[in-house]
Amino acid sequence: MKPVMHYSEIEGRSTGYYGLLAFLGAIIAIALAATYHMEHSGHWVTGMNNQVVWGIPHVFAVFLIVAASGALNVASISSVFGKTAYKPLARLSGLLAIALLVGGLAVLVLDLGRPDRLIVAMTYYNFKSIFAWNIFLYTGFMVIVAVYLWMMMERRMNQYSKQVGMVAFIWRLALTTGTGSIFGFLVARQAYDSALLAPMFIVMSFSFGLAIFLLVLMASYRWTERPLGDAMVQRLKNLLGVFVAGVLYFVIVYHLTNLYSTRLHGVERFFLLEGGIYTQLFWFGQILIGSLVPLFLLYHPSLGKSRTMIGLASVLVILGGLVQMYVILIGGQAYPLVLFPGKVPANISYRRPVRGQSPLLRCPNSLAGRSEPPPS
Amino acid sequence: MTRLYWFARNLPAGILILVTLALPLVVQGGGVPMPEVPKAQRHYSADSECVAPVAEMRKNHMEYILHQRDETMHRGIRTPQFALEECINCHVPENTEVRNQGGKEE
Amino acid sequence: MSEKQDNQLSRREFLSGSTVAAGLAVAPGVFLTLTAQAKPADQAVSSDNRWGMLIDSNKCANGCTSCVSACEQENGWGSANPTENKSSPEQKAQWIRKVTLRDKETGHVQSLPLMCQHCEHPPCVDVCPTGASFKRADGIVLVDKHICIGCRYCMMACPYKARSFIHEDLQDQLPHAPRGKGTVESCTLCVHRVDRDSDKAVPACAEACNSEGHKAMVFGDLKDPDSEISRELKNYGGEQIRADLGLNTGIRYRGI
Known part of the structure; x- marks a missing residue:
């Protein structure tokens, strides 16, 4: 017998629904105001400078883009790997993926020096640039997932959903590889020049995207008073645990390979020991709060059964993910370029010590402006 | 779903109302004053106001602004006639009150 | 039309002539040794030349x-453009900077100017999504500010931290060095001088160094075997900063 699935829309007339809408709308309004202020005055108001050229906006943007690919996990599991149990959640998964990607791209575009020239970015291409590839990877992802959603939602098209799901699955892997390569191909920067960043970003996407999906899933089922089976939550949280451990594994391998080569001892010393805020964020934010505590919560025999704890673990994974992005992006730029090995700058003009100088603390403006959630 | 139908049914009416509201703006030019372009103070040469005859400039201005620009920028072709200095000499004369045409604030 | 042409020619000759006169007066001998083929102003640059220092x-x-200071004056940045007044020192434009180094082992202190190295394989050009960051046929690396979208990826990619992002509205820019908020800029090797008179041109920085009597900067055509820079490099050598990256920089150093 063929199982019959019945989808029903959220009514969308409750006070809570309008409240949520107003709350998200207010955040977007603040973000737009901040954007206007920044583009009108110039980027000097953000606290960025010629050494740290990508700041908080890029932390959020890259996080959201990476998470977007990961939010598609559940749909991929259901279509590509044929686990029918996940099928009811596949649509939410696809929708969330598009929303997160749009949110991330909006941040990225609004932080350009000349966002008014977006049309230039679409008409002039340098195909050697990973950025240019990513423009296609991102827009392509949106189109493919939109088609995928159509295949899933239109009954006559259901038969093709597996094939389109396969394309979407391959595309998302390419997308995250491309995003990781933005940094991985920067040969000049000691902190970035590593091919490991591409697979690391893929596992990061699995982890962050699933954490966001879990939260949205539990919240929406609760607010609409629909039953959500424990078996499903348990499966997803076990999966999240595997992904968090996977990210931790890649982080360890990344630092071990760097520690092996003497050339990179300086940058490792910076991240692991003497980098001030970056070191603290790495150990406490990324490793402790973002990895070890969630792993403990997720795999604890009794805590791991509590939905509150699973929700908390997801929140911590997201926070840890943002911290990890901060450490990779901003820490990587704050570490000075090594131009003259064996020599130190004798004057401090222009090349100031970066330790303790946190762009985070100096740009409340961009922080307020760029932490917008995706317009979902 | 019903709300979607409501929206679709009322869409033409909505557009009509918007257009009607916007009509005065179109007729009055939206109340935006014409830009005050300062008069050129120094002409290109005694017999010509601009780097080329006015008719040619009116016809080919975009050509010069875009293609000549790219020729200069990327291929290093710099003729004194179509140099940016000549555009500036004429369009942004010295000793004018308005210094920045684009960034004039209300 | 012909009268106008004559008019322009005389104006151009006047301009280039005055440059040469000034250059000869302050640094005799330096320009005389440059024997690159002169390029008429209305012809495209070619890969027969490669400008370097x-x-x-x-x-x-x-x-x-x-x-x-000479670069500031020539290109209208830093102290030569007071309208860039909201940016912090780390945000302000820095086309060229003086770096003073101390050797950790020997304590030897030295200084050198650092700017865009005009690489043969520039990472900034590779990463630029729109092609705004480009290399001319004659090896000069520039930013086309008309199509720069201000993404700053080139600044991430540059090994020399040679580029600046314009953080605020500017006014009173110089006609030969257009600069605008939200775009990236860097040393142009005084491309406007090179194009005006490739035979005898010398960037403002090198000109100033010569007039100070230090003569630490030699500009010229790396592809012309008879140019001073080529002869110097052939006979006595020179090093690249971060030669390990294999970028084949147009700016070479000695004593680093």
Whole structure:
């Protein structure tokens, strides 16, 4: 017998629904105001400078883009790997993926020096640039997932959903590889020049995207008073645990390979020991709060059964993910370029010590402006 | 779903109302004053106001602004006639009150 | 039309002539040795030339910043453009900077100017999504500010931190060095001088260094075997900063 699935829309007339809408709308309004202020005055108001050229906006943007690919996990599991149990959640998964990607791209575009020239970015291409590839990877992802959603939602098209799901699955892997390569191909920067960043970003996407999906899933089922089976939550949280451990594994391998080569001892010393805020964020934010505590919560025999704890673990994974992005992006730029090995700058003009100088603390403006959630 | 139908049914009416509201703006030019372009103070040469005859400039201005620009920028072709200095000499004369045409604030 | 042409020619000759006169007066001998083929102004640059510079750190005087000031004046940034007043020192434009180095082992202190190295394989050009960051046929690396979208990826990619992002509205820019908020800029090797008179042109920094009497910067055509820079490099050698990256920089150093 063929199982019959019945989808029903959220009514969308409750006070809570309008409240949520107003709350998200207010955040977007603040973000737009901040954007206007920044583009009108110039980027000097953000606290960025010629050494740290990508700041908080890029932390959020890259996080959201990476998470977007990961939010598609559940749909991929259901279509590509044929686990029918996940099928009811596949649509939410696809929708969330598009929303997160749009949110991330909006941040990225609004932080350009000349966002008014977006049309230039679409008409002039340098195909050697990973950025240019990513423009296609991102827009392509949106189109493919939109088609995928159509295949899933239109009954006559259901038969093709597996094939389109396969394309979407391959595309998302390419997308995250491309995003990781933005940094991985920067040969000049000691902190970035590593091919490991591409697979690391893929596992990061699995982890962050699933954490966001879990939260949205539990919240929406609760607010609409629909039953959500424990078996499903348990499966997803076990999966999240595997992904968090996977990210931790890649982080360890990344630092071990760097520690092996003497050339990179300086940058490792910076991240692991003497980098001030970056070191603290790495150990406490990324490793402790973002990895070890969630792993403990997720795999604890009794805590791991509590939905509150699973929700908390997801929140911590997201926070840890943002911290990890901060450490990779901003820490990587704050570490000075090594131009003259064996020599130190004798004057401090222009090349100031970066330790303790946190762009985070100096740009409340961009922080307020760029932490917008995706317009979902 | 019903709300979607409501929206679709009322869409033409909505557009009509918007257009009607916007009509005065179109007729009055939206109340935006014409830009005050300062008069050129120094002409290109005694017999010509601009780097080329006015008719040619009116016809080919975009050509010069875009293609000549790219020729200069990327291929290093710099003729004194179509140099940016000549555009500036004429369009942004010295000793004018308005210094920045684009960034004039209300 | 022909009368106008004559008019322009005389104006151009006047301009280039005055440059040469000034150059000869301050630095006799330097320009005379440059024998690159002159390029008519209305012809495209070609890969027959490759412009470069040889900087001798041993001749570069500690504490002297003439090259930086000259570049500011020539291109209208830093102290030469007071409208850039909201940006912090780390945000302000820095086309060329003086770096003073101390050897960790020997304590030897030296200084040198650092700017865009005009690489043969520039990472900034590779990463630019729109092609705004580009290399001319004659090896000069530039930013086309008309199509720069201000993404700053080139600044991430540059090994020399040679580029600046314009953080605020500017006014009173110079006609030969257009600059605008939200785009990226860097040393142009005084491309406007090179194009005006490739035979005898010399960038403002090198000109200033010569007039100070240090003569630490030699500009010229790396593809012309008879140019001073080529002969110097052939006979006595020169080094690249971060030669390990294999970028084949157009700016070479001695004594680093």
